[in-house]
Amino acid sequence: MAESKKFVGTVTNEQVVDAIQAQHEATVRAKSTLAQMVSVARNRGISWTVIGEALGGITKQSAQRKYAPSIKADREAEERKVAELLGLTDDEADTPPGREENSEQSSSPHNEDVETSGKEEGTL
Numbered sequence: 001m002a003e004s005k006k007f008v009g010t011v012t013n014e015q016v017v018d019a020i021q022a023q024h025e026a027t028v029r030a031k032s033t034l035a036q037m038v039s040v041a042r043n044r045g046i047s048w049t050v051i052g053e054a055l056g057g058i059t060k061q062s063a064q065r066k067y068a069p070s071i072k073a074d075r076e077a078e079e080r081k082v083a084e085l086l087g088l089t090d091d092e093a094d095t096p097p098g099r100e101e102n103s104e105q106s107s108s109p110h111n112e113d114v115e116t117s118g119k120e121e122g123t124l
Contacts, residue, residue, distance in 0.1 A: 038067045039074060 041051050048060035055063055 035067060035070050038063070039071045042067075042071060 038051055038055075041054075042048075048063050051067075052058045052060045052063040
C-alpha cells in the first residue's frame with residue numbers, strides 16, 4: 001500500500017489530465033480513420049457482412065447502423081462542395097432529382113456509378 005501511495009505521488013494531477021486528453025484525441029483520430037476505411041470498403045463493394053466481421057465479428061446490421069449515416073453524410077458533403085464549385089443553387093444542386101435527370105440524359109459510366117451507389121444505399 002505504501003508503494004501505491006509513492007507511485008501516485010510521482011505523477012501529478014496535471015500529468016494524469018494531460019494523459020486523458022492525449023488518449024481522447026488519439027481515440028477520436030482512430031474512430032475517424034476507421035470510419036474512412038469503412039467508407040472506402042463500401043465504395044469498393046465490400047459487403048457489410050465482411051466489414052462487420054473485420055470490426056470484431058459484429059453483425060452487418062450493427063455495422064450499417066454505426067457507419068452508414070456517416071458515409072451518407074460524407075457523400076452529401078462532397079456533393080455540396082462540387083455544387084458550390086459549379087456555382088449551383090440549392091435547388092439546382094438537389095441530389096436525387098439531379099441523379100435521375102442525369103441518368104436519363106446521359107449514359108456515361110460516371111452516371112452508372114452514381115446509380116449503383118444509390119442502389120447500394122437502398123440495401124442498407
